[in-house]
Amino acid sequence: MKQEAPIGIVGGGLAGLAAALAAARRGRRVILWESASLGRDKVCGEFLSPEVDLDMQALGCGDWVDALAPAPMRDVTLIGARSSRVSLRIPGPPARSVTRAALEAYLASRARKEGATLLERAPVREIAPVQGGLVRVRGGDREELVRGVILAFGKRSTLDAPLELPRAGSSDGFVALKTYLAPQAALDTDVELYVIRGGYVGLNRVEDGRIGVCALLEGDARADWETLARRAEEIPQLARRLASLGDPCSRVRGLARFGFGAQAVARKDRRTGSVLLFAGDAARMIPSFTGDGMAVALRSGRLAAEALSTPDPVTTYKSTYARAFHVRFALAGALHGLFFQPSVFSALAPLVGRSPRLVERLYALTRGS
Incomplete structure (x- = not known):
C-alpha cells in the first residue's frame, strides 16, 4: 500500500512546531524545515496569555508549566510621559513568561517524540506546486513531495518575494x-x-x-x-x-x-490543487504591545495542521483563522497607533x-x- 505523502512545514518557531506536533498527533507524517537551529533566543516579548493553556492541552503538552516553570504574570502597568499610567490586574488565570529558547526546545522535543522529522539548518530554497495536489519542497540537502505546506517562517523570509507576500515590497520601518x-x-x-x-x-x-x-x-x-x-x-x-x-x-x-500588515492566510493552486497555509507572523503579526504574539503563533499553527486533515483545507483554515483572530487583530491595530x-x-x-x-x-x- 502506497504511503501517504507527508505534510511539509517551513519554519521551526512556535507556529511551525505547534503545527508539526498537532499533525503528528493526528497520525500524519511531518517534515519540518528550519533555516537555523531549533530552540534559540529570538526578538520576542515572551508573554504568554492564559489562553495558551487550551492550545497546549490540545497539543498534548498539559504539563508545560511543570516542565518549564514559567514566571507567573498577574499585574501589568503601562507608563507614559508626565507620570501617566494605566494598571491592569489580569483577570482569571495568570499569564506566563518563558524564554523562546526554552519553549521552542520543549515543543521540538515533543514533536520528535510524536514522530515528526525536524530538519535544522535547512533553509528552504524552493516551494513548487506539482500535479496531483502535491508540493515540491527543497531545503538543506533534502527534497520532498508533500501534500500541503504550512508556511511559518516568521516576520521576514527570503521566500517573501517568490510567494509574492505584500511585505516583500513594503517600506515598513x-x-x-x-x-x-x-x-x-x-x-x-x-x-x-x-x-x-x-x-x-x-x-x-x-x-x-x-x-x-x-x-x-x-x-x-x-x-x-x-x-x-x-x-x-x-x-x-x-x-x-x-x-x-x-x-x-x-x-x-x-x-x-x-511591519504588521496582513500577508496571506491560505492559497490553492488552480492548476494543481496544491495547498499552502500561512501561520504565525508569516500570516500576520499582531502589534507587540498586546503580548499575544506567541499565543497567536501557537493557535494558528495548530489550526493550520487541523485544517489539512479536512476535505477543503483552504476554506476550513480561512474560516477558523478569521473566527480566532479577526476581533483581536482589528482592535490591536486600532490601539497600536496610540x-x-x-x-x-x-x-x-x-x-x-x-x-x-x-x-x-x-x-x-x-x-x-
Missing part, C-alpha cells in the same frame, strides 16, 4: 530589539510597558529570574543598547528603571524593516485608569474573547 538583564532590583509589577516617542519598551521577568527587555521603535533606529538607553531618557521612569537593572547580560538581538503618540496616551490614561472594567474588556478583546 519598524525596528525591534531584545536582551536580558541580571536584575539588581525588582520590577514594581510583573510587566512594565513604557510608551515612548515612536514606540514602546516592555520589561518582565522570565523563568530563570532574568529580566527580559523588548523594545519596538518606529523608523530606522539602530537595534542596539545605546539607542535604547538614549531613547529611554525621554521617560525619566524608564531611564531610572534601566539604570537600576544594570547592563545587558546577554547579546542584544535586533530585527529591522518589518502607543506611538505619548501625548495622546498621557491624556487618555487618567480616564482609562478610572475604568478598570474597560481595561479588562480591552485586554480580553485583544485575545479574541
Whole structure:
C-alpha cells in the first residue's frame, strides 16, 4: 500500500512546531524545515496569555508549566510621559513568561517524540506546486513531495518575494530589539510597558529570574543598547528603571524593516490543487504591545495542521483563522497607533485608569474573547 505523502512545514518557531506536533498527533507524517537551529533566543516579548493553556492541552503538552516553570504574570502597568499610567490586574488565570529558547526546545522535543522529522539548518530554497495536489519542497540537502505546506517562517523570509507576500515590497520601518538583564532590583509589577516617542519598551521577568527587555521603535533606529538607553531618557521612569537593572547580560538581538500588515492566510493552486497555509507572523503579526504574539503563533499553527486533515483545507483554515483572530487583530491595530503618540496616551490614561472594567474588556478583546 502506497504511503501517504507527508505534510511539509517551513519554519521551526512556535507556529511551525505547534503545527508539526498537532499533525503528528493526528497520525500524519511531518517534515519540518528550519533555516537555523531549533530552540534559540529570538526578538520576542515572551508573554504568554492564559489562553495558551487550551492550545497546549490540545497539543498534548498539559504539563508545560511543570516542565518549564514559567514566571507567573498577574499585574501589568503601562507608563507614559508626565507620570501617566494605566494598571491592569489580569483577570482569571495568570499569564506566563518563558524564554523562546526554552519553549521552542520543549515543543521540538515533543514533536520528535510524536514522530515528526525536524530538519535544522535547512533553509528552504524552493516551494513548487506539482500535479496531483502535491508540493515540491527543497531545503538543506533534502527534497520532498508533500501534500500541503504550512508556511511559518516568521516576520521576514527570503521566500517573501517568490510567494509574492505584500511585505516583500513594503517600506515598513519598524525596528525591534531584545536582551536580558541580571536584575539588581525588582520590577514594581510583573510587566512594565513604557510608551515612548515612536514606540514602546516592555520589561518582565522570565523563568530563570532574568529580566527580559523588548523594545519596538518606529523608523530606522539602530537595534542596539545605546539607542535604547538614549531613547529611554525621554521617560525619566524608564531611564531610572534601566539604570537600576544594570547592563545587558546577554547579546542584544535586533530585527529591522518589518511591519504588521496582513500577508496571506491560505492559497490553492488552480492548476494543481496544491495547498499552502500561512501561520504565525508569516500570516500576520499582531502589534507587540498586546503580548499575544506567541499565543497567536501557537493557535494558528495548530489550526493550520487541523485544517489539512479536512476535505477543503483552504476554506476550513480561512474560516477558523478569521473566527480566532479577526476581533483581536482589528482592535490591536486600532490601539497600536496610540502607543506611538505619548501625548495622546498621557491624556487618555487618567480616564482609562478610572475604568478598570474597560481595561479588562480591552485586554480580553485583544485575545479574541
